[in-house]
Amino acid sequence: VAPWYGVAFSVLLYLSIGPLFATPRTATVSFEIGVVPFLGDVSESAKQISLAVFAAVFFGLSYWLSISPGKLVDRIGKILTPALLLAIAVLVLTAAAKPMGALQTPAEAYQAGAFTKGIIEGYGTMDALASLVFAIIVIDAIRSMGVTDTKHVLSLTTRAGLVAAGCLALVYIFIAYMGATSVAGLGMQENGASVLSKSAEFYFGLGGKVLLAVIVLLACLSTSVGLITACGEYFNRLMPQLSYHKWVVIFTLVSFGFANFGLKEIIKLSIPALMLLYPLTMAIIILAFLHPLFGGKRVVYITTMLATGVMALFDGWKTFESFMEMKSGFVSNLDNFFSANLPLYGSGLGWLLPAVVGFALGFAISKLAK
Template identity: 45%
Template sequence: MDKRLNLTSNILIGSMLFGLFFGAGNLIFPVHMGQEAGSNMIIATVGFLITAIGLPFLGVVAIGISRSNGLFDLSSRVHPIYGYIMTILLYLTIGPFFALPRTGTVPFEISFAPYISTEYHALGLAIFTIIFFLAALFFSMKPSKILVWVGKILNPIFLIFLAVLVIAGISKPMGSISDAAINGMYKTAPFFKGFTEGYNTMDALASLAFGIIVVQTIKELGVNDPKNIAINTIKSGLVSILLMGLIYSSLSYLGATSVSLFEVSDNGGIALAQIANYYFGSFGSILLAIIVTVACLKTAIGLITACSETFNDMFPNFLNYKSFVIIFTLIACFVANIGLTQIIALSIPVLMFLYPLAIALIILGILSPLFKDKQIVYLFTTLCTLFVSIADALNAMPDIIKNQTFINNILEFYNNYLPFFNLGMGWIIPMVIGLSIGWIISIYKTK
């Protein structure tokens, strides 16, 4: 008889999932968004929550409902070649090239950089990232222990220390949200700006990677029936998004109230350090160092584990799991030394390309039982989404590339003829059209 998980088990798995998701960007981006959105913070936060917690939740659910063995299995339903390309690109993005290095740079930039002379900044970053990634490497060597390390140990520590900072900020706000200035696109389109700002957390991409960890954990606890796996995946996911939603909203509020005393910072890391120092003085620096380092370490463990297991499954005759762990950790440590601001800037075009494709996969995974996994539906939806995601990536490129005549003409065409493209949401209509066409063709072919 198939085992049913109790509430405690679902909370523990949900805690693990939250711990894997909530890392570097999850702390800094909502604070910075709150500062820029000002009095429009609430509506911007709603948009942010859709991409920062809604899509990751649906991504985990999609893996459970579609009965896939992870991202590679799900994306291969479009085409086997696409499966390899999408899986490699996504895992390298959330792994050694962008998200994983960021887990090493954020705690250094927030907790240690302000106290190190500029001339020794590069040396300090190198020493810190080496120690940080050695710790992540140690924990990642035993993936079967991830539920214990993240769910039972690191995550509770992180939540306790973060709660101290959040409660202080809400009980004694630095200023009023209604008086806070509004900056940039938050003046005209706060919801859509918040929506695309949620891309920076990379959690919708990570959900397609972490989903399989949740499914495997549920199986290891004795649940094997696909229907029960899907149900427990949803229950665990709900625990995770409730925690994330509460913390995101609180951090955004702290950011919005902080502009009464501080200028809008270059990034949320600087703002978070200022807020902690305001409430707790020198102790605030220690508190923030613990919060950020633990948050980033647990996410780094999850990313290294997920990337290494996936590449080991895809290329079993190339290298073993531990070899992939070492390689990805070394690459991440090297890239981390480029610096936080540069990593964020380089990642934006890649995220604008991958996010629409990931959203399409998530929706297809959830709807897959309705159209019986027909390849034609996956294919048309993905092709129509790809038509826009390429343009989104070009639109996020540096001006030196965007201002090239050929690329400028392409972007002008999209701006003139594709609704919502200027808001970064141009993929919606093409994706719906592709899904509809593919579904209609699949029904016609069946008949």
């Protein structure tokens, strides 16, 4: 699109999957699964203090490993990722074989438009945002193995992406099933971490809960180290006036600060930013796939991203106003207009049609300019 846009988008992307949202969540998810189930019936203030202490230790370890990670994270990842998938597989297959109860009636928000609602809820995973960053890591890893041919690198990257997407899809599907059948046994839970932990205890007792807690803790720790390291390296390249070490300190402290809001609040805080960034991310990913179709013409990127960006900015601001319990007349009027006239707007995908129109306009301009 433009050099300044690339920098601005990358900065927002790294901050979102880094110290503002994703990295703090690694600590809070670990806390919810690895600590909360063992606290018993404690007050909210005691739980908050426990979170602060846990987050301090968690990010202390993250900082130590991020300063000179070496091959430690790679080794942890090679062991923990299969172990985590195996543990979840055992849990969900057990839940499938011996469900706690029948499938429950969907919550009201999912009784109509479950597909689009699921897409919007999927924003919270940040998978698409992280994919742009981790794709670079995967490509670098492949090249470090001696693969230099561009087509071969693309082929291997595609295969890795398909395997990762397939595994994630299976995990999400089975966990969704487990959650839907667990209401009879566990009741409604506040978040997925609680469902996993309590389901592990329900089926395997204390041992299952401890095993899941340890695996998730270590998996989240390695993820935290990876995110802090990636952010530190990027911002060190962007602003070399500050050393990598100083960036790591900054991101560790900011992540610790945000982690103290707790998992539920972090998810809530992230929604306005995700409503802004996700449409832009999806648009750029789709354009990358369609790149050969329009010959990579810059005008197509500009018109598509501009149209998408206008709607994404509005959605992000509208969500921010809702979060802050504000309501301006201008935003309300536009909201009503889009609700009545823009397809899929009510489902949170109002950016889709403008993106298509922007693409068509850019494509037409590129053809006329020949």
